[in-house]
Amino acid sequence: MIVFEVLRWLVEPANWAGRQGIPTRLVEHAQVTVPAILAAAALAVPTGVVTGHARRGGTIAAAIANLGRAVPTLGLLVIALLITLALGLRMEYWPTFVALFLVGLHPMFTNAYTAVRDADPAAVEAARGMGLRERDVLLHVELPLASPVILAAVRVAAVQIVATAPIGALVAGGGLGRYVIDGFYQRDFAEMLGGIALIAVVALVTERLFDLLERAAVPTGIQRTSAGSVAQTARAV
Numbered sequence: 001m002i003v004f005e006v007l008r009w010l011v012e013p014a015n016w017a018g019r020q021g022i023p024t025r026l027v028e029h030a031q032v033t034v035p036a037i038l039a040a041a042a043l044a045v046p047t048g049v050v051t052g053h054a055r056r057g058g059t060i061a062a063a064i065a066n067l068g069r070a071v072p073t074l075g076l077l078v079i080a081l082l083i084t085l086a087l088g089l090r091m092e093y094w095p096t097f098v099a100l101f102l103v104g105l106h107p108m109f110t111n112a113y114t115a116v117r118d119a120d121p122a123a124v125e126a127a128r129g130m131g132l133r134e135r136d137v138l139l140h141v142e143l144p145l146a147s148p149v150i151l152a153a154v155r156v157a158a159v160q161i162v163a164t165a166p167i168g169a170l171v172a173g174g175g176l177g178r179y180v181i182d183g184f185y186q187r188d189f190a191e192m193l194g195g196i197a198l199i200a201v202v203a204l205v206t207e208r209l210f211d212l213l214e215r216a217a218v219p220t221g222i223q224r225t226s227a228g229s230v231a232q233t234a235r236a237v
Contacts, residue, residue, distance in 0.1 A: 005190040028174035032096050033165050037158045040104030045150060048112025053138045055117055073164055076102050081171050096168030103164055104157040111153035115146035148218050155210035163203045
């Protein structure tokens with residue numbers, strides 16, 4: 001049965017050693033996904049928070065962020081590949097990184113913008129009535145209220161990036177996607193399905209890690225009052 005063949009492939013010592021081994025592929029997977037998640041969050045979240053607070057410029061910024069959603073992921077990979085070749089950069093890394101970066105922009109920006117813009121108006125106006133400066137209103141009122149939605153969006157985007165990263169194997173990239181592509185072309189379905197299983201496990205671990213981070217970073221009271229918004233955000237992304 002194919003299930004036993006996959007299990008045999010997963011426990012085969014030879015598949016856990018050397019440059020083609022599972023530990024090496026896991027490191028390669030992390031080397032492209034972690035920077036892509038961090039870069040997308042570093043750009044999308046602050047931009048969404050600031051534009052959401054100002055309640056202007058969101059349309060233009062959203063149009064740019066929507067590039068990762070409007071264009072199919074394979075299309076993004078091809079565009080990134082052409083740019084990489086033109087600039088003489090590493091083909092094994094940069095096309096995948098750019099495509100994953102663009103994939104993460106949309107959910108992070110859109111939900112950061114919406115969460116801050118739609119923060120409890122009564123709390124925001126009360127803070128302004130107390131004489132707080134706009135920066136303090138953002139940092140001490142809007143941002144704490146918006147944080148569950150923002151972190152939920154980052155979590156969903158991170159899982160999406162981790163699960164999408166295997167496409168990098170189509171342009172000579174490394175990572176767990178190598179098992180899927182190589183297994184497909186060599187008709188080694190145990191290797192292909194083993195790679196898919198590893199990707200699923202990494203995605204689930206990523207989901208769990210970000211869920212723990214979200215619970216640790218968001219106060220319990222805000223978690224309860226924002227539970228509905230977080231669930232709605234996760235479905236929308």
